[in-house]
Amino acid sequence: MKVLIFGGSGLVGSKFIDLYRDSFEIESPDATEVDILNKDAVEKAVEEFAPDTVINFAAYTQVEEAENQKDDKEGICYQINAIGAKNVAEACSSLKKKLVHISTDYVFDGSKDTSPYTEEDKPNPINWYGKTKYFAEQLALESGCPLLIARICMPFSPNYELKKDIARFFLEQLRAKKEIKAVEDQKITPTLVSDIAAGLKTLIDADKEGLYHVSSTDSMTPLEFAKTIAELFGLEYSLIGGVSLDEYNKNKKAKMLKYSWLNPAKFEEEFGEGILHTIEEGLVSFKEEIDAKANNPI
Numbered sequence: 001m002k003v004l005i006f007g008g009s010g011l012v013g014s015k016f017i018d019l020y021r022d023s024f025e026i027e028s029p030d031a032t033e034v035d036i037l038n039k040d041a042v043e044k045a046v047e048e049f050a051p052d053t054v055i056n057f058a059a060y061t062q063v064e065e066a067e068n069q070k071d072d073k074e075g076i077c078y079q080i081n082a083i084g085a086k087n088v089a090e091a092c093s094s095l096k097k098k099l100v101h102i103s104t105d106y107v108f109d110g111s112k113d114t115s116p117y118t119e120e121d122k123p124n125p126i127n128w129y130g131k132t133k134y135f136a137e138q139l140a141l142e143s144g145c146p147l148l149i150a151r152i153c154m155p156f157s158p159n160y161e162l163k164k165d166i167a168r169f170f171l172e173q174l175r176a177k178k179e180i181k182a183v184e185d186q187k188i189t190p191t192l193v194s195d196i197a198a199g200l201k202t203l204i205d206a207d208k209e210g211l212y213h214v215s216s217t218d219s220m221t222p223l224e225f226a227k228t229i230a231e232l233f234g235l236e237y238s239l240i241g242g243v244s245l246d247e248y249n250k251n252k253k254a255k256m257l258k259y260s261w262l263n264p265a266k267f268e269e270e271f272g273e274g275i276l277h278t279i280e281e282g283l284v285s286f287k288e289e290i291d292a293k294a295n296n297p298i
């Protein structure tokens with residue numbers, strides 16, 4: 001199967017390519033080769049490679065910086081997340097190619113405190129990044145292409161140099177014996193990138209369309225997450241303190257969601273257990289990969 005990937009150098013896309021370069025015939029132009037803001041270039045790339053599936057991982061993911069562009073449809077955040085996504089979806093529509101579009105829990109408002117968000121829950125984004133990602137979902141749907149939207153949540157990776165994620169941030173702080181203030185009253189679903197990649201491959205292999213949440217199978221507070229990392233890596237617990245989300249949000253432009261969690265039950269009902277994992281299982285694999293790299297640095 002031929003897969004054309006936009007955003008293949010990013011945190012999530014690069015792991016998908018690492019894991020599945022032998023399973024698929026993959027082409028992944030970088031942004032200098034194909035800028036998704038250039039509609040003609042996107043269409044040409046899709047036409048020339050003639051993939052069975054296009055995956056759009058490309059996005060503007062600087063949530064805090066995005067807030068400086070609030071309501072600005074000329075801003076880079078709206079342009080990449082909404083217009084770029086539209087260009088990719090319209091190319092897929094006119095060339096009749098399947099699109100896998102990657103979205104986020106940030107399409108929700110984070111007020112659902114009873115259980116994690118399902119595909120049935122209604123989006124209501126509260127910051128500009130979330131709004132642009134929700135526009136993207138709608139524009140992809142409007143394009144009429146064969147479409148799978150996969151929402152993911154807080155990806156974390158043992159080895160991605162270009163960007164920190166929550167797991168490596170906590171780990172590096174603890175290893176440097178620095179104090180951590182972790183939010184104690186928020187619910188999150190951090191997900192190991194290779195689980196996200198495996199979930200996407202499963203959906204692609206099954207030729208699924210529609211909306212799927214692809215995430216860890218449980219949730220934690222960031223405080224619990226930090227403590228789990230400390231425990232698994234044998235690091236000092238006493239460096240970890242709690243802070244309320246209200247306190248944490250005080251100096252933030254883009255408010256973080258209180259309930260920033262996803263429920264992948266639909267995925268597990270269709271594909272069974274074992275592809276996605278609990279957060280702790282994800283952290284165990286995270287540690288195994290980090291240890292393996294430390295023991296074999298080349």
Ligand SMILES: NC(=O)c1ccc[n+]([C@@H]2O[C@H](COP(=O)([O-])OP(=O)(O)OC[C@H]3O[C@@H](n4cnc5c(N)ncnc54)[C@H](OP(=O)(O)O)[C@@H]3O)[C@@H](O)[C@H]2O)c1
Pocket residue numbers: 006007008009010011012013030031032034035036037056057058059060061080084102103104105133152153154155163
């Ligand atoms: N990271 C998170 O916490 C998170 C959480 C939930 C959902 N998501 C979603 O998951 C997806 C992947 O996120 P990520 O964290 O892997 O992203 P990332 O690391 O920030 O990477 C973004 C990717 O988009 C590409 N890109 C940006 N502008 C482009 C343009 N104009 N044309 C072509 N490519 C362009 C970048 O290419 P260059 O490097 O060449 O510029 C890079 O490969 C996104 O849809 C994101 O919204 C992420």
